[in-house]
Amino acid sequence: MDSARPxxxxxxxxxxxxxxxxLRRQLTFLIEADRLKTVLRQSPLAAADRRENxxxxxxxxxxxxxxLAEYADEEIDLGRVIALVVVHDLVEIHAGDTPIYxxxxxxxxxERETAAAELLFGLLPADQAAAVRALWDEFEAEQTPExxxxxxxxxxxxxxxxxxxxxxxxxxxGVTADDSRARKAVIANASASLWRAGKxxxxxxxxxxxxRPGRPAAPPPGRPSR
Amino acid sequence: MDSARPxxxxxxxxxxxxxxxxLRRQLTFLIEADRLKTVLRQSPLAAADRRENxxxxxxxxxxxxxxLAEYADEEIDLGRVIALVVVHDLVEIHAGDTPIYxxxxxxxxxERETAAAELLFGLLPADQAAAVRALWDEFEAEQTPExxxxxxxxxxxxxxxxxxxxxxxxxxxGVTADDSRARKAVIANASASLWRAGKxxxxxxxxxxxxRPGRPAAPPPGRPSR
Numbered sequence: 001m002d003s004a005r006p007x008x009x010x011x012x013x014x015x016x017x018x019x020x021x022x023l024r025r026q027l028t029f030l031i032e033a034d035r036l037k038t039v040l041r042q043s044p045l046a047a048a049d050r051r052e053n054x055x056x057x058x059x060x061x062x063x064x065x066x067x068l069a070e071y072a073d074e075e076i077d078l079g080r081v082i083a084l085v086v087v088h089d090l091v092e093i094h095a096g097d098t099p100i101y102x103x104x105x106x107x108x109x110x111e112r113e114t115a116a117a118e119l120l121f122g123l124l125p126a127d128q129a130a131a132v133r134a135l136w137d138e139f140e141a142e143q144t145p146e147x148x149x150x151x152x153x154x155x156x157x158x159x160x161x162x163x164x165x166x167x168x169x170x171x172x173x174g175v176t177a178d179d180s181r182a183r184k185a186v187i188a189n190a191s192a193s194l195w196r197a198g199k200x201x202x203x204x205x206x207x208x209x210x211x212r213p214g215r216p217a218a219p220p221p222g223r224p225s226r
Numbered sequence: 227m228d229s230a231r232p233x234x235x236x237x238x239x240x241x242x243x244x245x246x247x248x249l250r251r252q253l254t255f256l257i258e259a260d261r262l263k264t265v266l267r268q269s270p271l272a273a274a275d276r277r278e279n280x281x282x283x284x285x286x287x288x289x290x291x292x293x294l295a296e297y298a299d300e301e302i303d304l305g306r307v308i309a310l311v312v313v314h315d316l317v318e319i320h321a322g323d324t325p326i327y328x329x330x331x332x333x334x335x336x337e338r339e340t341a342a343a344e345l346l347f348g349l350l351p352a353d354q355a356a357a358v359r360a361l362w363d364e365f366e367a368e369q370t371p372e373x374x375x376x377x378x379x380x381x382x383x384x385x386x387x388x389x390x391x392x393x394x395x396x397x398x399x400g401v402t403a404d405d406s407r408a409r410k411a412v413i414a415n416a417s418a419s420l421w422r423a424g425k426x427x428x429x430x431x432x433x434x435x436x437x438r439p440g441r442p443a444a445p446p447p448g449r450p451s452r
Contacts, residue, residue, distance in 0.1 A: 009272050009273060009390065010272075010390070012390075013389065013390055013392065015389070015427070016426055016427070016430045018426050018430075019423045019426055019427075020419070020423070023297075023419070023420075023423055026293050026294060027386060027423075029293065030286075030289065030290055030293060030294075030386065031272050031386060031390060033286070033289055034271055034272040034273040034286070034387075034390075035273040036285075037271055037273060037274065037278070037282045037286075038271075038273050038274045045260055045263055045264075046235050046236075046257050046260040047235060047260040047261040047263060047264050048263065048264045052263070053282070055281070055282040055285045055286065056263045056279070056281040056282055056285070058285045059262075059281045059282070059284050059285035059288070059312065060256075060259070060260070060263075060281065062285070062288060062308070062312045063256065063259055063312055063313070064256055066309060066312060066313070066358075067252050067255065067256060067350070067354060067358075068252060068256075071249075077305070078305060078309075079303070079304060079305015079306065079308065079309070080305065082288070082305060082308050082309065082312065083292060083304075083305070083308065086285065086288045086289055086292060086308065087289070087292070124293070128293060132292075132293075160253060160256065160257060161260075163239065163241070164235065164236070164238075164239055164257060164260075166239065193246070193249070194249075197245045197246070197249055197253075200242055200244050200245055201241070201242070201245075204242045204244075
Protein backbone atom coordinates (compact mmCIF):
# COMPACT_ATOMS: atom_id res chain seq x y z
CA MET A 1 0.00 0.00 0.00
CA ASP A 2 2.89 2.32 0.84
CA SER A 3 4.14 2.18 -2.76
CA ALA A 4 0.77 3.53 -3.95
CA ARG A 5 0.99 6.42 -1.50
CA PRO A 6 0.75 9.62 -3.57
CA UNK A 7 3.83 11.82 -3.40
CA UNK A 8 3.11 15.04 -1.51
CA UNK A 9 3.19 18.07 -3.80
CA UNK A 10 5.78 19.79 -1.61
CA UNK A 11 8.28 16.99 -2.28
CA UNK A 12 8.70 18.38 -5.78
CA UNK A 13 10.11 21.52 -4.19
CA UNK A 14 10.83 20.89 -0.50
CA UNK A 15 10.82 23.79 1.94
CA UNK A 16 14.34 24.85 3.01
CA UNK A 17 15.78 22.93 5.96
CA UNK A 18 16.50 26.23 7.65
CA UNK A 19 12.78 26.28 8.50
CA UNK A 20 11.87 24.54 11.76
CA UNK A 21 10.88 20.85 11.12
CA UNK A 22 7.46 21.18 12.78
CA LEU A 23 6.57 24.21 10.68
CA ARG A 24 7.92 22.44 7.58
CA ARG A 25 5.47 19.57 8.18
CA GLN A 26 2.63 22.02 8.61
CA LEU A 27 3.52 23.85 5.39
CA THR A 28 3.81 20.53 3.55
CA PHE A 29 0.27 19.67 4.70
CA LEU A 30 -1.04 23.10 3.74
CA ILE A 31 0.42 22.77 0.24
CA GLU A 32 -1.06 19.27 -0.08
CA ALA A 33 -4.43 20.76 0.86
CA ASP A 34 -4.19 22.85 -2.33
CA ARG A 35 -5.43 19.71 -4.10
CA LEU A 36 -8.92 20.32 -2.67
CA LYS A 37 -9.24 23.07 -5.29
CA THR A 38 -9.10 20.38 -7.98
CA VAL A 39 -11.75 18.01 -6.57
CA LEU A 40 -14.91 18.65 -8.57
CA ARG A 41 -18.39 18.26 -7.17
CA GLN A 42 -21.59 17.71 -9.12
CA SER A 43 -23.10 21.09 -8.21
CA PRO A 44 -23.23 23.79 -10.89
CA LEU A 45 -22.10 27.28 -9.81
CA ALA A 46 -24.71 30.04 -9.83
CA ALA A 47 -22.16 32.59 -11.08
CA ALA A 48 -20.48 30.66 -13.91
CA ASP A 49 -21.08 27.76 -16.27
CA ARG A 50 -18.95 25.15 -14.54
CA ARG A 51 -19.03 22.71 -11.65
CA GLU A 52 -18.02 23.70 -8.15
CA ASN A 53 -14.84 22.45 -6.51
CA UNK A 54 -14.51 21.31 -2.90
CA UNK A 55 -12.43 24.29 -1.72
CA UNK A 56 -14.95 26.83 -3.03
CA UNK A 57 -17.77 24.76 -1.57
CA UNK A 58 -16.09 24.66 1.86
CA UNK A 59 -15.66 28.44 1.80
CA UNK A 60 -19.31 28.90 0.85
CA UNK A 61 -20.43 26.76 3.79
CA UNK A 62 -18.34 28.90 6.15
CA UNK A 63 -19.99 32.08 4.85
CA UNK A 64 -23.43 30.48 5.09
CA UNK A 65 -22.78 29.47 8.71
CA UNK A 66 -21.83 33.06 9.49
CA UNK A 67 -25.01 34.47 7.95
CA LEU A 68 -27.48 31.75 8.97
CA ALA A 69 -26.28 30.96 12.52
CA GLU A 70 -29.36 32.72 13.95
CA TYR A 71 -31.54 29.86 12.70
CA ALA A 72 -29.78 27.18 14.76
CA ASP A 73 -32.27 25.50 17.10
CA GLU A 74 -29.51 24.71 19.61
CA GLU A 75 -26.84 27.01 20.98
CA ILE A 76 -23.77 26.75 18.73
CA ASP A 77 -20.17 27.92 18.87
CA LEU A 78 -19.99 29.56 15.45
CA GLY A 79 -16.18 29.49 15.31
CA ARG A 80 -16.28 25.74 15.80
CA VAL A 81 -18.97 25.28 13.11
CA ILE A 82 -16.74 27.15 10.68
CA ALA A 83 -13.70 25.05 11.65
CA LEU A 84 -15.75 21.92 10.95
CA VAL A 85 -16.82 23.03 7.48
CA VAL A 86 -13.29 24.17 6.61
CA VAL A 87 -11.92 20.64 7.17
CA HIS A 88 -15.01 18.52 6.36
CA ASP A 89 -14.11 17.67 2.76
CA LEU A 90 -10.31 17.39 3.06
CA VAL A 91 -10.42 13.59 2.86
CA GLU A 92 -11.84 13.89 -0.66
CA ILE A 93 -8.36 14.92 -1.82
CA HIS A 94 -7.50 11.21 -1.91
CA ALA A 95 -10.97 9.61 -1.72
CA GLY A 96 -12.72 11.81 -4.33
CA ASP A 97 -16.17 13.35 -4.06
CA THR A 98 -18.98 10.87 -3.47
CA PRO A 99 -22.15 12.32 -5.01
CA ILE A 100 -25.02 12.18 -2.56
CA TYR A 101 -27.18 10.15 -4.94
CA UNK A 102 -24.46 7.62 -5.94
CA UNK A 103 -25.26 4.35 -4.12
CA UNK A 104 -22.36 2.44 -5.71
CA UNK A 105 -19.71 4.89 -4.51
CA UNK A 106 -21.47 5.21 -1.15
CA UNK A 107 -20.91 1.49 -0.47
CA UNK A 108 -17.19 1.82 0.34
CA UNK A 109 -17.18 5.57 1.02
CA UNK A 110 -16.34 5.26 4.70
CA GLU A 111 -13.44 2.89 4.09
CA ARG A 112 -11.98 5.05 1.31
CA GLU A 113 -12.32 8.22 3.34
CA THR A 114 -10.78 6.77 6.49
CA ALA A 115 -7.71 5.63 4.53
CA ALA A 116 -7.53 9.06 2.89
CA ALA A 117 -7.73 10.80 6.26
CA GLU A 118 -4.76 8.85 7.59
CA LEU A 119 -2.75 9.64 4.50
CA LEU A 120 -3.45 13.36 4.47
CA PHE A 121 -3.63 14.21 8.17
CA GLY A 122 -0.50 12.09 8.66
CA LEU A 123 1.49 14.84 6.97
CA LEU A 124 0.89 16.99 10.06
CA PRO A 125 2.74 16.72 13.39
CA ALA A 126 1.01 13.96 15.39
CA ASP A 127 -0.82 16.27 17.82
CA GLN A 128 -2.34 18.26 14.99
CA ALA A 129 -3.11 15.19 12.90
CA ALA A 130 -5.22 14.02 15.84
CA ALA A 131 -6.87 17.42 16.26
CA VAL A 132 -7.87 17.76 12.60
CA ARG A 133 -8.99 14.13 12.53
CA ALA A 134 -11.16 14.86 15.59
CA LEU A 135 -12.83 17.76 13.76
CA TRP A 136 -13.57 15.51 10.78
CA ASP A 137 -14.88 12.73 13.02
CA GLU A 138 -17.08 15.24 14.85
CA PHE A 139 -18.54 16.47 11.57
CA GLU A 140 -19.23 12.96 10.34
CA ALA A 141 -20.79 11.75 13.60
CA GLU A 142 -23.33 14.63 13.80
CA GLN A 143 -23.46 14.22 17.58
CA THR A 144 -22.79 17.84 18.55
CA PRO A 145 -24.91 20.94 17.82
CA GLU A 146 -21.99 22.37 15.82
CA UNK A 147 -21.68 19.23 13.66
CA UNK A 148 -25.43 19.17 13.05
CA UNK A 149 -25.39 22.79 11.93
CA UNK A 150 -22.29 22.26 9.76
CA UNK A 151 -23.99 19.25 8.12
CA UNK A 152 -27.12 21.33 7.52
CA UNK A 153 -25.02 23.91 5.65
CA UNK A 154 -23.46 21.08 3.62
CA UNK A 155 -26.92 19.90 2.58
CA UNK A 156 -28.45 23.33 2.05
CA UNK A 157 -25.75 24.82 -0.19
CA UNK A 158 -26.17 22.43 -3.17
CA UNK A 159 -29.93 22.79 -2.76
CA UNK A 160 -29.56 26.56 -3.29
CA UNK A 161 -27.31 25.95 -6.32
CA UNK A 162 -29.80 23.46 -7.76
CA UNK A 163 -32.57 26.01 -7.32
CA UNK A 164 -30.51 28.62 -9.19
CA UNK A 165 -29.81 26.08 -11.97
CA UNK A 166 -33.50 25.19 -12.22
CA UNK A 167 -32.68 21.57 -11.58
CA UNK A 168 -28.91 20.93 -11.54
CA UNK A 169 -28.10 17.59 -9.98
CA UNK A 170 -31.81 16.89 -9.46
CA UNK A 171 -31.78 15.88 -13.11
CA UNK A 172 -29.41 13.02 -12.26
CA UNK A 173 -30.71 9.71 -13.58
CA GLY A 174 -33.31 8.17 -11.29
CA VAL A 175 -33.37 10.89 -8.62
CA THR A 176 -36.83 12.02 -7.54
CA ALA A 177 -38.06 14.91 -5.39
CA ASP A 178 -38.79 12.32 -2.68
CA ASP A 179 -35.12 11.29 -2.77
CA SER A 180 -34.15 14.94 -2.28
CA ARG A 181 -36.53 15.29 0.64
CA ALA A 182 -35.05 12.17 2.24
CA ARG A 183 -31.40 13.21 1.77
CA LYS A 184 -31.94 16.81 2.83
CA ALA A 185 -34.08 16.08 5.90
CA VAL A 186 -30.98 16.16 8.15
CA ILE A 187 -31.22 19.95 7.89
CA ALA A 188 -34.13 19.61 10.33
CA ASN A 189 -31.74 18.20 12.96
CA ALA A 190 -30.12 21.64 13.15
CA SER A 191 -32.85 24.10 12.21
CA ALA A 192 -36.58 23.71 11.73
CA SER A 193 -36.84 27.03 9.91
CA LEU A 194 -34.02 26.30 7.44
CA TRP A 195 -35.55 22.91 6.72
CA ARG A 196 -38.93 24.57 6.16
CA ALA A 197 -37.27 26.83 3.55
CA GLY A 198 -35.30 23.94 2.03
CA LYS A 199 -38.41 21.83 1.71
CA UNK A 200 -40.21 24.76 0.11
CA UNK A 201 -37.45 24.94 -2.56
CA UNK A 202 -37.75 21.20 -3.24
CA UNK A 203 -41.57 21.33 -3.36
CA UNK A 204 -41.63 24.36 -5.64
CA UNK A 205 -38.98 22.84 -7.93
CA UNK A 206 -41.11 19.72 -8.21
CA UNK A 207 -44.18 21.83 -9.05
CA UNK A 208 -42.21 23.66 -11.72
CA UNK A 209 -40.94 20.42 -13.24
CA UNK A 210 -37.25 21.11 -12.35
CA UNK A 211 -36.97 17.82 -10.50
CA ARG A 212 -38.55 14.45 -11.21
CA PRO A 213 -41.91 13.77 -9.57
CA GLY A 214 -42.01 12.62 -5.97
CA ARG A 215 -42.14 8.89 -6.51
CA PRO A 216 -40.05 6.92 -9.00
CA ALA A 217 -41.74 6.98 -12.41
CA ALA A 218 -44.05 4.05 -13.17
CA PRO A 219 -42.67 1.60 -15.77
CA PRO A 220 -43.69 2.45 -19.33
CA PRO A 221 -47.13 1.03 -20.25
CA GLY A 222 -47.11 -2.41 -21.88
CA ARG A 223 -43.82 -3.42 -20.23
CA PRO A 224 -44.32 -5.97 -17.47
CA SER A 225 -43.06 -4.75 -14.13
CA ARG A 226 -40.80 -7.03 -12.09
CA MET B 227 -25.05 55.19 -10.25
CA ASP B 228 -28.11 53.13 -9.44
CA SER B 229 -28.60 52.25 -13.11
CA ALA B 230 -25.10 50.72 -13.20
CA ARG B 231 -25.89 48.57 -10.16
CA PRO B 232 -25.33 44.95 -11.19
CA UNK B 233 -28.44 42.80 -11.03
CA UNK B 234 -28.21 40.24 -8.21
CA UNK B 235 -27.92 36.70 -9.55
CA UNK B 236 -30.94 35.57 -7.52
CA UNK B 237 -33.19 38.01 -9.40
CA UNK B 238 -32.94 35.70 -12.39
CA UNK B 239 -34.72 33.08 -10.32
CA UNK B 240 -36.13 34.67 -7.16
CA UNK B 241 -36.67 32.56 -4.06
CA UNK B 242 -40.37 31.72 -3.45
CA UNK B 243 -42.31 34.34 -1.47
CA UNK B 244 -43.45 31.60 0.88
CA UNK B 245 -39.95 31.90 2.41
CA UNK B 246 -39.64 34.49 5.18
CA UNK B 247 -38.45 37.89 3.78
CA UNK B 248 -35.43 38.12 6.10
CA LEU B 249 -34.23 34.66 5.10
CA ARG B 250 -34.91 35.46 1.46
CA ARG B 251 -32.55 38.47 1.70
CA GLN B 252 -29.90 36.30 3.34
CA LEU B 253 -30.20 33.63 0.63
CA THR B 254 -30.02 36.31 -2.07
CA PHE B 255 -26.77 37.57 -0.53
CA LEU B 256 -25.39 34.03 -0.24
CA ILE B 257 -26.12 33.35 -3.92
CA GLU B 258 -24.51 36.67 -4.88
CA ALA B 259 -21.43 35.59 -2.93
CA ASP B 260 -21.11 32.70 -5.41
CA ARG B 261 -19.47 35.27 -7.70
CA LEU B 262 -16.33 35.18 -5.51
CA LYS B 263 -15.59 31.82 -7.15
CA THR B 264 -15.12 33.67 -10.46
CA VAL B 265 -12.74 36.41 -9.26
CA LEU B 266 -9.26 35.33 -10.36
CA ARG B 267 -6.11 36.19 -8.45
CA GLN B 268 -2.57 36.27 -9.83
CA SER B 269 -1.36 33.31 -7.75
CA PRO B 270 -0.80 29.98 -9.50
CA LEU B 271 -2.20 26.90 -7.76
CA ALA B 272 0.28 24.31 -6.52
CA ALA B 273 -2.05 21.44 -7.49
CA ALA B 274 -3.08 22.47 -11.01
CA ASP B 275 -1.96 24.63 -13.90
CA ARG B 276 -4.31 27.55 -13.41
CA ARG B 277 -4.73 30.70 -11.33
CA GLU B 278 -6.43 30.68 -7.96
CA ASN B 279 -9.83 32.24 -7.38
CA UNK B 280 -10.82 34.31 -4.36
CA UNK B 281 -13.17 31.72 -2.85
CA UNK B 282 -10.51 28.99 -2.89
CA UNK B 283 -7.99 31.45 -1.53
CA UNK B 284 -10.29 32.44 1.34
CA UNK B 285 -10.81 28.78 2.23
CA UNK B 286 -7.06 28.17 2.19
CA UNK B 287 -6.48 31.07 4.59
CA UNK B 288 -9.05 29.60 6.98
CA UNK B 289 -7.28 26.24 6.96
CA UNK B 290 -3.90 27.94 7.43
CA UNK B 291 -5.21 29.87 10.42
CA UNK B 292 -6.40 26.61 11.94
CA UNK B 293 -3.01 24.91 11.51
CA LEU B 294 -0.72 27.88 12.20
CA ALA B 295 -2.56 29.57 15.11
CA GLU B 296 0.12 28.36 17.53
CA TYR B 297 2.59 30.82 16.00
CA ALA B 298 0.52 33.92 16.85
CA ASP B 299 2.55 36.24 19.11
CA GLU B 300 -0.62 37.61 20.70
CA GLU B 301 -3.57 35.70 22.09
CA ILE B 302 -6.12 35.25 19.30
CA ASP B 303 -9.72 34.07 19.04
CA LEU B 304 -9.28 31.55 16.23
CA GLY B 305 -12.97 31.48 15.34
CA ARG B 306 -12.87 35.23 14.79
CA VAL B 307 -9.69 35.00 12.67
CA ILE B 308 -11.46 32.48 10.45
CA ALA B 309 -14.57 34.68 10.20
CA LEU B 310 -12.33 37.56 9.09
CA VAL B 311 -10.64 35.56 6.33
CA VAL B 312 -13.96 34.13 5.13
CA VAL B 313 -15.32 37.66 4.42
CA HIS B 314 -12.07 39.55 3.70
CA ASP B 315 -12.23 39.36 -0.11
CA LEU B 316 -16.01 39.60 -0.64
CA VAL B 317 -15.76 43.20 -1.84
CA GLU B 318 -13.69 41.98 -4.79
CA ILE B 319 -16.90 40.60 -6.29
CA HIS B 320 -17.62 44.10 -7.55
CA ALA B 321 -14.22 45.79 -7.14
CA GLY B 322 -12.05 43.01 -8.65
CA ASP B 323 -8.77 41.67 -7.31
CA THR B 324 -6.05 44.31 -6.90
CA PRO B 325 -2.68 42.58 -7.34
CA ILE B 326 -0.33 43.49 -4.50
CA TYR B 327 2.29 44.85 -6.87
CA UNK B 328 -0.12 46.91 -9.04
CA UNK B 329 0.37 50.59 -8.09
CA UNK B 330 -2.12 51.89 -10.68
CA UNK B 331 -5.00 49.79 -9.38
CA UNK B 332 -3.93 50.47 -5.79
CA UNK B 333 -4.52 54.22 -6.28
CA UNK B 334 -8.33 54.01 -6.15
CA UNK B 335 -8.57 50.59 -4.49
CA UNK B 336 -10.10 51.88 -1.27
CA GLU B 337 -12.77 53.90 -3.06
CA ARG B 338 -13.71 51.01 -5.36
CA GLU B 339 -13.84 48.55 -2.50
CA THR B 340 -15.93 50.77 -0.23
CA ALA B 341 -18.52 51.24 -2.98
CA ALA B 342 -18.46 47.49 -3.62
CA ALA B 343 -18.96 46.74 0.07
CA GLU B 344 -22.09 48.90 0.21
CA LEU B 345 -23.48 47.23 -2.89
CA LEU B 346 -22.89 43.66 -1.75
CA PHE B 347 -23.46 43.86 2.00
CA GLY B 348 -26.58 45.96 1.28
CA LEU B 349 -28.28 42.79 0.05
CA LEU B 350 -28.35 41.58 3.66
CA PRO B 351 -30.80 42.70 6.36
CA ALA B 352 -29.41 45.96 7.83
CA ASP B 353 -28.15 44.46 11.11
CA GLN B 354 -26.17 41.80 9.27
CA ALA B 355 -24.92 44.21 6.62
CA ALA B 356 -23.40 46.20 9.48
CA ALA B 357 -21.94 43.08 11.14
CA VAL B 358 -20.27 41.79 7.97
CA ARG B 359 -19.05 45.29 7.13
CA ALA B 360 -17.55 45.48 10.64
CA LEU B 361 -15.63 42.24 10.02
CA TRP B 362 -14.28 43.59 6.75
CA ASP B 363 -13.34 46.92 8.36
CA GLU B 364 -11.61 45.08 11.20
CA PHE B 365 -9.57 43.03 8.73
CA GLU B 366 -8.56 46.09 6.75
CA ALA B 367 -7.64 48.19 9.80
CA GLU B 368 -5.27 45.54 11.27
CA GLN B 369 -5.88 46.99 14.73
CA THR B 370 -6.81 43.73 16.52
CA PRO B 371 -4.67 40.62 17.08
CA GLU B 372 -7.20 38.64 15.02
CA UNK B 373 -6.98 41.04 12.07
CA UNK B 374 -3.18 41.05 12.21
CA UNK B 375 -3.10 37.25 12.13
CA UNK B 376 -5.69 37.08 9.34
CA UNK B 377 -3.64 39.57 7.31
CA UNK B 378 -0.50 37.49 7.92
CA UNK B 379 -2.26 34.45 6.46
CA UNK B 380 -3.32 36.56 3.46
CA UNK B 381 0.31 37.52 2.82
CA UNK B 382 1.82 34.11 3.56
CA UNK B 383 -0.43 32.00 1.33
CA UNK B 384 0.64 33.49 -2.03
CA UNK B 385 4.23 33.36 -0.82
CA UNK B 386 3.87 29.58 -0.36
CA UNK B 387 2.27 29.27 -3.81
CA UNK B 388 5.06 31.34 -5.38
CA UNK B 389 7.60 29.08 -3.71
CA UNK B 390 5.89 26.01 -5.16
CA UNK B 391 5.80 27.66 -8.62
CA UNK B 392 9.51 28.56 -8.38
CA UNK B 393 8.66 32.20 -8.93
CA UNK B 394 5.00 32.71 -9.78
CA UNK B 395 3.98 36.33 -9.40
CA UNK B 396 7.55 37.25 -8.39
CA UNK B 397 8.24 37.22 -12.10
CA UNK B 398 5.83 40.15 -12.53
CA UNK B 399 7.45 43.01 -14.43
CA GLY B 400 9.61 45.19 -12.19
CA VAL B 401 9.07 43.30 -8.91
CA THR B 402 12.22 42.60 -6.91
CA ALA B 403 12.93 40.44 -3.86
CA ASP B 404 13.18 43.69 -1.87
CA ASP B 405 9.62 44.54 -2.96
CA SER B 406 8.49 41.14 -1.70
CA ARG B 407 10.23 41.67 1.63
CA ALA B 408 8.55 45.07 1.99
CA ARG B 409 5.03 43.83 1.11
CA LYS B 410 5.26 40.68 3.20
CA ALA B 411 6.77 42.27 6.30
CA VAL B 412 3.30 42.74 7.85
CA ILE B 413 3.47 39.02 8.68
CA ALA B 414 5.86 40.10 11.46
CA ASN B 415 3.04 42.11 13.09
CA ALA B 416 1.32 38.80 13.89
CA SER B 417 4.12 36.27 14.21
CA ALA B 418 7.89 36.62 14.39
CA SER B 419 8.41 32.94 13.63
CA LEU B 420 6.15 32.88 10.56
CA TRP B 421 7.87 35.99 9.25
CA ARG B 422 11.26 34.32 9.82
CA ALA B 423 10.08 31.40 7.67
CA GLY B 424 8.52 33.70 5.07
CA LYS B 425 11.68 35.73 4.78
CA UNK B 426 13.69 32.53 4.42
CA UNK B 427 11.51 31.55 1.43
CA UNK B 428 12.03 34.97 -0.18
CA UNK B 429 15.80 34.93 0.49
CA UNK B 430 16.23 31.39 -0.80
CA UNK B 431 14.12 32.15 -3.90
CA UNK B 432 16.34 35.12 -4.61
CA UNK B 433 19.46 32.95 -4.22
CA UNK B 434 18.00 30.40 -6.62
CA UNK B 435 17.12 33.07 -9.17
CA UNK B 436 13.35 32.55 -8.88
CA UNK B 437 12.80 36.20 -8.09
CA ARG B 438 14.57 39.30 -9.36
CA PRO B 439 17.57 40.48 -7.36
CA GLY B 440 17.00 42.58 -4.24
CA ARG B 441 17.31 46.03 -5.76
CA PRO B 442 15.87 47.12 -9.12
CA ALA B 443 18.20 46.03 -11.91
CA ALA B 444 20.78 48.59 -13.03
CA PRO B 445 20.15 50.10 -16.49
CA PRO B 446 21.86 48.20 -19.33
CA PRO B 447 25.51 49.27 -19.82
CA GLY B 448 26.06 52.12 -22.26
CA ARG B 449 22.62 53.61 -21.65
CA PRO B 450 22.76 56.81 -19.59
CA SER B 451 20.91 56.47 -16.32
CA ARG B 452 18.43 59.17 -15.33
